[in-house]
Amino acid sequence: MSSADYTARHLSVLEGLEAVRKRPGMYIGTTDSRGLMHCLWEVIDNSVDEALGGHGSEISVVLHKDESVTVRDRARGIPVDIEPKTGLSGVEVVFTKLHAGGKFGSGSYAASGGLHGVGASVVNALSERLDVEVDRNGKTWAMSFHRGEPGIFDDRGGEPTLDAPFTPFVSNSELRVVGKVAKGVTGTRIRYWADRQIFAKGATFQTDELLDRVRQTAFLVSGLRIDIRDERPVEPTHETYHFEGGIGEFVEHLATDAPIMDTWRMSGEGTFTETVPVLQDNGHMTPTELTRTCEVDVALRWGTGYDTVFKSFVNIISTPKGGTHQAGFEQGMLKFLRAEADKNSRRLKLGNDKLEKDDVLAGLTAVLTVRVPEPQFEGQTKEILGTPAVRNIVAQVVSKALTERFTSTKRDDKAQCALVLDKIVAEMKSRISARAHKETQRRKNALESSSLPAKLVDCRSNDVANSELFIVEGDSALGTAKLGRDSEYQALLPIRGKILNVQKASVSDMLSNAECASIIQVIGAGSGRSFDLEARRYDKVIIMADADVDGAHIRTLLLTLFFRYMPEMIAAGKVYAAVPPLHRVIVINPGSKPNETIYTYSESELNAVLAGLKKTGKKYQDPIQRYKGLGEMDADQLATTTMDRQHRTLRRVNSPDAEMAATVFELLMGNDVAPRKEFIIAGNGLDRDRIDV
Structure with a gap:
């Protein structure tokens, strides 16, 4: 648009919306996927407000392949008559004026989700293209906007696209009549393309988040039916939510x-x-x-x-x-x-x-x-x-x-x-x-060593940032680990068998369990609401269990304890799982050259190593040693593969999505047996060959 065409009309429309484009975070929080979803909620909530007022009971949302989205309702439709103060149609006022609309002044809504009256105009300002169609008074009215500015896209009779030439209105706006509808038919359709100049490159509509919130809305507004169609996948998905129970x-x-x-x-x-x-x-x-x-x-x-x-x-x-x-x-x-x-x-x-x-x-x-x-x-x-x-x-x-x-x-x-x-x-x-248990622990002998479990094999260093606590499965593995550890900074705490499943137990049951109480006591940072990450005695907590089914179960029980009562340890990346090897391959070297030892951590890695040795003509001792547990290793082998910082592999436990993690823990470790049984029967992609029997 040349400067000669830039009139006062453009100034009046853009002066408010330009602030939205310069500071989008003030209006939608962020410009990543969360901000993108917030814009969608603003549009959907406007339709829900109509349903709350008793106008219309159906809303549909379509996520198109071209990353645009359409929201349609069968409510009253945005007013199309001229608003006297501005001289603009109701549609243009709603989409170009901040703090304007049915939520201000006239009492059109007794109570609405939209408070500030900026929802539609903010979405418009942050969209590269927005088309709105309104069914009202027996006609279908239409208007289009480019980054908040009203005008006309020349789609040449085809599907609406972002590439279509755009001509802004210069002097007067035009709310076009593009069709007819039956008498009494009303509603609004909005389709918009988020502006990629505003939103981050990886920002996308989150289908799971959308479905969760739409389901929630359907619960809250009894009788409201909401359809969600996602056309982006190869096989489009379609969900409908409708609840009468509120x-x-x-x-x-x-x-x-x-x-x-x-x-x-x-x-x-x-x-x-x-x-x-x-x-x-x-x-x-x-x-x-x-x-x-x-x-x-x-x-x-x-x-x-x-x-x-x-x-x-x-x-x-x-x-x-x-x-x-x-x-x-x-x-x-x-x-x-x-x-x-x-x-x-x-x-x-x-x-x-x-x-x-x-x-x-x-x-x-x-x-x-x-x-x-x-x-x-x-x-x-x-x-x-x-x-x-x-x-x-x-x-x-x-x-x-x-x-x-x-x-x-x-x-x-x-x-x-x-x-x-x-x-x-x-x-x-x-x-x-x-609380009494905790106070009792605090009142014990002030000497730190006397208040810690006798079975703890502590390290000599008091430097928390350099210390590690290994939670070891069984006394046999403890004996080997004692010889293989670096006693300066590596401490050992043995546990006997499988600890209490704290997902099913109360706080008092957990504290009365010797193994759980010992772990919390040794870490020294408390538990639950009183947990203080800075008070921990060790920088890393490493779970060292056997590489079999029982070991995996023990690891899961320990992680459940950390997730429920010390989640800050997981969030801070302080909890690890040791990765012990499954096999030891001894390569026989000719002459006086010492034999070479190779450790592998999976069946596929073992097969690859053996294939490589065969290809180069090297021999190896047969049968190959398969470790069933940590106790089968000698101290040097355990130190080299699992404890030595120079050679070991650790798997950091993290929880980027706490709510999803909580759901998985509840499924695997909670009281409800039926969903867990279904999960096990379904197999979740497991096959018999992957189970250690």
């Missing part, structure tokens, strides 16, 4: 343990007043006191496990970092259950101890949703709710609902309430027992 069904989906009760639903509302600036017709902002209504809906249930699964939402927007609504839920829950436990203190043998928040939340699966007009979020990414009055309203609703449940005369309610109290008080007693 957040009660959502809780059942989220729970990972067996229930001790039915799912309880709690709902209510409260009002509050707040003073907000309102734009008057004369252009002035006037402080106005408004009365707001906050609707609260909660579904929860306690299970036999110990983990907490809590999801909170404001106007169906997820708030993963909580906020005032979550604080109110925890406050109301804790205050009521403390009072109820005091009433039953004799039966529960409570004494003078008080319940704490973690006691109440242990084993709880809950979904909390609030609907409030114009909520105050911290930032455009809407991860934390800040509206202060919501806290007391949620606390009152929860307290009132629990009072009704605990004072009910129904037999089922009485039985379930008793089970809940028993569960929570048992958690409190486990916490107190664990």
